[in-house]
Amino acid sequence: MTSPRPAYHLANAVRSGARSALEVAEEHLAAIEAGDSAIHAFNLVTADLARRQAVAVDRTVADGQDPGPLAGVPVALKDNLCTRAVPTTCSSRILAGWCPPYDATVVTRLREAGAVVLGKTNMDEFAMGSSTETSATGPTRNPHHTGRVPGGSSGGSAAAVAAGFAPLALGSDTGGSIRQPAALCGVVGMKPTYGTVSRYGLVAFASSLDQIGPFAHTVADAALLFDVIGGHDPCDSTSLNRPTPRVLSVLDDGVAGLTIGVVSEFLDGAAPDVVARIRSAADALAAAGARVEEVSVPEVRFGLSAYYLIAPGEASSNLARYDGVRYGLRVDAEDTAAMNAATRSAGFGAEVKRRIMLGTYVLSAGYMDAYYNQALRVRTRIIEGFAAAYERFDVLLGPTAPTTAFSLGEKTGDPLSMYLSDVCTIPSNLAGHPAISVPFGSGDDGLPVGVQLLGPALSEGTIMKTAAVVEAAAPELPAPALGVPA
Amino acid sequence: MKPGWELVVGLEVHCELKTATKLFCGCPNMFGDEPNTNVCPVCLGLPGSLPVINQRAVELAMAIGTALNCEIRPSTFHRKNYFYPDQAKDYQISQYDEPINVNGHLDLPDGSRVGIERAHMEEDTGKTTHAGSSGRIHGSDYSLVDYNRSGVPLVEIVSAPDMRSSDQARAYASELRAVLVASGASDGKMEEGSMRVDANVSVRRGPDDPFGTRCEIKNLNSVRSLGRAIDYEADRQIALLEAGDVVVQQTRHWDEDAGRTVTLRSKEEAYDYRYFLEPDLVPLVPDAEWIQAVADVMGPLPAVLRSQLVELLGGPEVVTRAQTDQVTTVVDLGLDGLVTAAVAGGVASSLALARTANEAATQAEAARGIDPVSYVALLTMEDRGALTATQSKAVLTELLEAGGGDPATIAAAKGFEAMSEDSLVATVAEVVASHPDQWSRFCDGEDKLIGFFTGEVMKATKGKADGKAVAAELRRLRS
Numbered sequence: 019m020t021s022p023r024p025a026y027h028l029a030n031a032v033r034s035g036a037r038s039a040l041e042v043a044e045e046h047l048a049a050i051e052a053g054d055s056a057i058h059a060f061n062l063v064t065a066d067l068a069r070r071q072a073v074a075v076d077r078t079v080a081d082g083q084d085p086g087p088l089a090g091v092p093v094a095l096k097d098n099l100c101t102r103a104v105p106t107t108c109s110s111r112i113l114a115g116w117c118p119p120y121d122a123t124v125v126t127r128l129r130e131a132g133a134v135v136l137g138k139t140n141m142d143e144f145a146m147g148s149s150t151e152t153s154a155t156g157p158t159r160n161p162h163h164t165g166r167v168p169g170g171s172s173g174g175s176a177a178a179v180a181a182g183f184a185p186l187a188l189g190s191d192t193g194g195s196i197r198q199p200a201a202l203c204g205v206v207g208m209k210p211t212y213g214t215v216s217r218y219g220l221v222a223f224a225s226s227l228d229q230i231g232p233f234a235h236t237v238a239d240a241a242l243l244f245d246v247i248g249g250h251d252p253c254d255s256t257s258l259n260r261p262t263p264r265v266l267s268v269l270d271d272g273v274a275g276l277t278i279g280v281v282s283e284f285l286d287g288a289a290p291d292v293v294a295r296i297r298s299a300a301d302a303l304a305a306a307g308a309r310v311e312e313v314s315v316p317e318v319r320f321g322l323s324a325y326y327l328i329a330p331g332e333a334s335s336n337l338a339r340y341d342g343v344r345y346g347l348r349v350d351a352e353d354t355a356a357m358n359a360a361t362r363s364a365g366f367g368a369e370v371k372r373r374i375m376l377g378t379y380v381l382s383a384g385y386m387d388a389y390y391n392q393a394l395r396v397r398t399r400i401i402e403g404f405a406a407a408y409e410r411f412d413v414l415l416g417p418t419a420p421t422t423a424f425s426l427g428e429k430t431g432d433p434l435s436m437y438l439s440d441v442c443t444i445p446s447n448l449a450g451h452p453a454i455s456v457p458f459g460s461g462d463d464g465l466p467v468g469v470q471l472l473g474p475a476l477s478e479g480t481i482m483k484t485a486a487v488v489e490a491a492a493p494e495l496p497a498p499a500l501g502v503p504a
Numbered sequence: 505m506k507p508g509w510e511l512v513v514g515l516e517v518h519c520e521l522k523t524a525t526k527l528f529c530g531c532p533n534m535f536g537d538e539p540n541t542n543v544c545p546v547c548l549g550l551p552g553s554l555p556v557i558n559q560r561a562v563e564l565a566m567a568i569g570t571a572l573n574c575e576i577r578p579s580t581f582h583r584k585n586y587f588y589p590d591q592a593k594d595y596q597i598s599q600y601d602e603p604i605n606v607n608g609h610l611d612l613p614d615g616s617r618v619g620i621e622r623a624h625m626e627e628d629t630g631k632t633t634h635a636g637s638s639g640r641i642h643g644s645d646y647s648l649v650d651y652n653r654s655g656v657p658l659v660e661i662v663s664a665p666d667m668r669s670s671d672q673a674r675a676y677a678s679e680l681r682a683v684l685v686a687s688g689a690s691d692g693k694m695e696e697g698s699m700r701v702d703a704n705v706s707v708r709r710g711p712d713d714p715f716g717t718r719c720e721i722k723n724l725n726s727v728r729s730l731g732r733a734i735d736y737e738a739d740r741q742i743a744l745l746e747a748g749d750v751v752v753q754q755t756r757h758w759d760e761d762a763g764r765t766v767t768l769r770s771k772e773e774a775y776d777y778r779y780f781l782e783p784d785l786v787p788l789v790p791d792a793e794w795i796q797a798v799a800d801v802m803g804p805l806p807a808v809l810r811s812q813l814v815e816l817l818g819g820p821e822v823v824t825r826a827q828t829d830q831v832t833t834v835v836d837l838g839l840d841g842l843v844t845a846a847v848a849g850g851v852a853s854s855l856a857l858a859r860t861a862n863e864a865a866t867q868a869e870a871a872r873g874i875d876p877v878s879y880v881a882l883l884t885m886e887d888r889g890a891l892t893a894t895q896s897k898a899v900l901t902e903l904l905e906a907g908g909g910d911p912a913t914i915a916a917a918k919g920f921e922a923m924s925e926d927s928l929v930a931t932v933a934e935v936v937a938s939h940p941d942q943w944s945r946f947c948d949g950e951d952k953l954i955g956f957f958t959g960e961v962m963k964a965t966k967g968k969a970d971g972k973a974v975a976a977e978l979r980r981l982r983s
Contacts, residue, residue, distance in 0.1 A: 100551065108551075118545070119545060119550070120550075122552060217552075217554060218552065220552055221551040225783035225784050253554060254556075255555065255556050255784060256783075256785075258785065290924075332780075333587050334778075335778070338593065344548070344968075346551075355587070358587055381585075381780055382776055382778060383776045383778075386780075
């Protein structure tokens with residue numbers, strides 16, 4: 019059994035000269051041109067940049083050199099990844115038109131691997147949201163059903179891959195922002211171990227939780243992209259200075275001998291059709307030779323509450339710099355403090371303001387211990403809860419999201435119900451552990467369901483080889499009507 | 505200090521570390537260059553940028569801790585959140601409840617000891633210049649920010665409230681400055697802002713009373729300002745208390761021209777900085793080996809240098825008060841090497857010290873750069889009587905300007921030659937004869953007139969006479 023790997027084959031075709039990178043780029047640009055008006059996956063399509071990079075790749079091949087493992091493979095970048103001289107907005111009015119003077123480390127690594135950047139994808143403003151509806155540029159629509167959300171916050175990247183606009187995309191995951199949209203859009207999305215992918219050049223939301231990760235059609239392509247972007251970066255102090263897990267080489271090793279725990283707490287709040295799919299995936303793993311048992315990790319129930327204190331606390335500090343002084347939006351007023359306030363009032367959307375206020379409050383003198391510090395203690399408990407589970411299990415399993423894609427506007431008026439979309443994904447961020455979402459058929463509404471596989475720190479190889487088995491057993495998911503086939 | 509009152513002072517000193525690059529990025533640590541040229545995404549706080557600690561800054565912080573007898577321990581960084589245009593990220597990265605250096609002390613030349621509560625690392629802000637008449641933010645037309653200073657490494661040294669007089673506070677600031685220079689951590693220039701001192705001042709009735717309410721005084725740009733501001737503030741607080749009023753906890757600004765402190769902000773207006781652990785950095789855990797390596801390469805501290813000079817002079821029991829001050833001056837200015845070189849070359853230690861502390865010190869920058877061989881040669885000539893003190897000083901001025909040279913050649917070019925003994929005796933006799941009143945007073949024991957006669961002899965000889973020889977001749981004539 020070999021996990022399918024379209025991006026890998028595309029790169030090999032370009033490297034061998036069988037296909038031209040420019041022709042591949044043009045195909046994808048044409049697909050975006052034809053289909054993105056209905057989806058709005060992209061904030062910005064960098065057609066000229068993509069063509070220039072593709073031509074450079076073709077020239078490298080013509081010169082007899084190897085452009086790298088992603089030769090000519092188009093990649094879409096979430097719009098919170100800094101791209102030199104290319105607008106990076108975080109889907110916020112406050113950063114409208116801002117062009118970073120530098121590339122994020124992952125962007126540099128993509129270029130060095132021969133990838134071609136197609137554009138910047140839509141997201142919830144500053145990655146705060148689970149539906150891509152808090153974007154200042156308008157919502158992204160789910161390619162499987164344009165009346166439904168793509169999930170979020172990396173909804174644009176997930177939709178771009180699902181719609182066939184890009185074979186690969188990068189997102190960021192602070193509480194589920196890669197895995198949840200991957201599940202809702204029927205693609206693979208992986209949040210790596212905290213510290214395995216450099217955050218340098220990722221516009222921070224919650225620094226202790228943020229992690230960049232891959233979107234792809236298949237587990238193997240996600241592994242390919244992870245191998246390119248991972249590894250130590252001296253520009254990020256939290257980057258692990260140790261070998262990144264080898265993923266591609268173990269991908270087809272199978273699950274025989276692994277012990278896999280189905281987390282009962284994750285099933286509790288999930289819709290019955292989603293639970294049914296998770297149980298089928300568990301059966302498939304058992305059939306492939308894994309020992310599968312149900313397990314309780316009671317601490318994860320407190321993840322959501324802790325997350326909504328820690329993440330806003332950090333965000334309130336990270337987003338202070340948008341003050342109108344040197345870049346982005348400025349709304350003038352009579353003095354500096356009034357200018358700061360006017361700029362921030364006009365520049366941030368409601369959800370961002372809500373979280374800044376929440377975060378400012380939980381860090382304030384007199385409240386910090388009751389809220390922020392208490393949340394940190396809960397975070398430690400969650401890490402301990404996982405540690406206990408990983409004494410018995412190699413991998414944990416559950417749904418990525420409690421439901422399939424919900425309708426646009428359905429939850430925008432009720433932040434708490436929106437926050438619950440991330441109840442299964444948040445614990446991995448709090449623990450700093452890797453987790454992956456793999457499509458596994460559809461729910462009663464015909465929309466994609468994602469299976470989530472979790473493991474301890476640096477277990478990317480283990481969870482991805484498990485994901486490959488789930489992927490192989492997954493029921494056929496109808497391709498979205500939009501876009502071009504991969 | 506007004507009788508019946510005791511002053512209590514603690515100082516918070518920020519010093520810029522003398523690193524090649526900034527605290528969290530690779531930009532040159534060169535404040536004073538063309539504005540906003542030494543900047544990058546990190547020190548400009550651009551979205552997506554991340555800090556990476558400068559190892560050299562950690563070493564210099566540990567050197568300060570070692571010099572101040574601190575316990576050096578694992579530490580963390582926090583974010584101090586507040587909005588200000590020169591604060592690039594609108595938070596400052598600073599050590600908070602787990603600083604790198606704690607529980608040290610500094611011994612002052614007078615033998616007193618001042619406790620050091622902590623010496624922690626933090627980043628500097630950019631520098632704001634308010635354009636307009638006042639130079640303050642209020643009433644300015646616009647403001648300019650230079651981010652070359654943003655991210656410059658600082659160590660903040662917080663003393664215990666152990667000082668009991670403005671003189672002691674001044675001595676502490678001077679000694680700390682000398683320690684920072686000697687440890688290689690900072691150039692300690694208060695006037696240029698590389699060392700910035702804030703004073704916490706309170707008063708109480710006596711040592712058994714609890715501390716009074718304190719005020720923090722900012723904008724102290726010299727050791728002299730520090731002393732003046734403390735004295736002013738103590739008087740202000742005493743006047744309040746004696747009038748039955750209370751001291752309100754405040755941050756106050758020292759107005760150098762007006763010679764007084766004015767309110768900057770009260771405790772109620774104090775910011776809530778919302779400190780929390782900086783998630784972009786990891787804990788700093790220096791191992792014993794690294795700490796020892798830093799201590800091993802550190803030069804001798806001022807106290808050690810001073811006691812070495814005192815030994816050269818014959819030991820503490822023979823050193824005069826004036827010489828003690830000269831020793832302090834020489835060490836503070838980093839000129840002790842000239843004294844030891846001269847003594848090693850056979851020059852009398854008292855002469856070597858006096859010339860260095862009184863003359864070379866007036867041009868300390870030039871003196872630190874002078875060729876010691878030239879300096880020793882000059883003092884040797886003076887010591888042997890080949891040049892008078894006045895002549896020697898004139899030659900020294902030229903040596904300092906040129907950075908060195910042959911003192912004999914310069915002396916010859918100036919026509920300097922020592923007077924013959926005969927002509928000196930004759931000149932002294934002439935001067936004595938023309939000032940009979942002074943001479944009889946001198947003979948009656950008014951010894952200070954020796955200076956008057958020496959001055960007259962110098963005038964008559966255009967400075968060629970050797971002062972010591974003149975004094976000896978005067979005493980001989982009187983006896």
